Amino acid sequence: MSKVLLEVKGLRVAVAGNEILRGVDLMIREGEVHAIMGPNGSGKSTLAQVLAGHPAYAILAGTVTYDGKDLLAMIPEERAREGVFLAFQYPVEIRGITNSYFLRSALNAIRKHRGQPELDPMDFLQLLEDKLKNIGWDDSLMNRPVNEGFSGGEKKRNEILQLAALEPRLAILDETDSGLDIDALKTVANAVNELRSPDRSFLIVTHYQRLLNYITPDVVHVLADGRIVKSGGPELAHELEAKGYDWLRDGAMVS
């Protein structure tokens, strides 16, 4: 069995005084793809944001160990530099800054942390081109300002493009499928499949099963009312699609 990359134990989290996560336990090994499903308001996005270190959330209890280190003790940029990547549900716009410059700055911050030399614009473009070729994309988004004037689909695609460039060890996808039409969904899913590797783990947060038609997870978890109430193989996603979430909510901890 491969090494444990992420271990969440008894995580309780509140935002603005409301407890959203009420004791989450989760273990992800290197190279595994986990999907977190659940109804609206179950705490899926909160879990994604907390793992990335968003300052709006208060940790009430629990631990998160990432690659043997205390993840909760790290500030957001340290987590990023250590290889935690969040593909945002709502990517923000950065006016006047090109995607290319932004991504190079981010990559260089990470490379510096790893003790690697920084890349100049030429080297960066070359590297990026190679990465894009691997997932079958072009660089048409690179010279546009970060997410400014992007369509919903382009924004989501841009998140995956960043994922490809920054090569994280843990990639968290927060509802990356929402707002995508079927073609865009396939494009994104194919890219993610290309990016799967033995030293990269994925945590895919999604409300619907349809993304999982294209990305086959190793483990599916159901999050309801702030707890993981059921875990299983890829077949669980299909079961949820057929039955909805309600049957899990009442029974609480069925595991």
Place this chain on the structure above:
Amino acid sequence: MTSIEAHVQQPYKYGFVTDIESEVVPAGLNEDVIRLISAKKGEPAWMLDWRLKAYRNWLKMQEPHWPNVKYGPIDYQAISYYAAPKKLPKLDSLDQVDPKLVATFEKLGIPIEEQKRLSGVAVDAVFDSVSVATTFQAELAKYGVIFCPISEAIREHPELVQQYLGTVVPYNDNYFAALNSAVFTDGSFVYVPKGVRCPLELSTYFRINASSTGQFERTLIIADEGSYVSYLEGCSAPMRDENQLHAAVVELIAHDKATIKYSTIQNWYPGDDEGKGGIYNFVTKRGKCAGANSKISWTQVETGSAITWKYPSCILQGDNSIGEFYSVAVTSHRQQADTGTKMIHLGKNTRSTIVSKGISAGRGQNTYRGLVKIMKGADGARNYSQCDSMLIGDQCGAHTFPYIDVRNSTAIMEHEASTSKIGEDQIFYLRQRGLSAEDAVSMIVNGFCKEVFKELPMEFAVEASRLLGISLEGSVG
């Protein structure tokens, strides 16, 4: 948001005092002081007469209080109107300049020694009331370009100075312009002859050093037919508890097909966190596109001063002439700025562009005030204005006063405005990609100001970005 604010409110880096022997005229203003200044400069009688005329007008004028800024009364009799280092070069040789002066400018990043000069940039270094060195004068003379302290121009090129001085900003234009006309001490003079593209960037660096003094510089730039010149001014001052007055006048004249690009990086001492001390920067800047197809472009990056009050303007007299104003104004701590531009369209098919970026942080107050006036004869005139404000924190303010006065129905006017706040979500997004909080703020501010920074000459875009504590995008830096 405290980390963001701390980053924006960097300590002032240029607040040192040069310990140098200076000759300072006793505080106070009267005709004798003006005669003394004129005599020290070895001026001809017409210049003194003009100063006295301005002074007598000033006495009858009232200090204006319409800007959206607050400050206590200024005691004009408590200010010294002339301060100069004692040891000055006799000729155009730096050997005789006090090494402390050379060191001061070097510390400010303005090397004036022969071997260390910035390539491609000629510099006039003004210390308190006098110019201490002007580089590359001889090289420029080969092209017929005159670049010298204005006091020297008054002596050496009186016909040019007499022809143009006060033609764009008259001696009685406004309270501070009248005061300046009476007591101005130094500043730069530029004349670019017909058809000449000035081969160097011209630059003046103004340094206030002495206490209880004001700095009143006057700059006059003339671009003759078909010529081009790019000029930049920078400035800084020591940290002092008192408020010091800086009342400058800048006049630009562009003849047929001439272009003047005027850039400012203003970094006067802004005062401390509680608003104590700092420069009052009350300045009149105006350019006249006198000839057809001429162009005047103002770019300013205003980060310093306790109070900034200035409206670099264009009078678009020549047909098809173009006026531009690109501005970044930053107010943090307790700084106040009321700045913008006036575009006066007189000629046919005249065009103007205004891009103003105001950034407010701490308890800073930032006001954009602009006037676009299309006169009756200005058929086909066009203006595009864009005013963007960015707020950092919740104790600052942004205000916009755009005035539009159109008297010709063929005019086309566009105005866009936005106000944004640096949001926690933006910062988090960038940090999640590995950038530090500081770099995240830098990047957001940089992107916000980009349209203005790209107008600055390359050497100074870097300086401007450093001032704002931000890193420029690869293509520029």
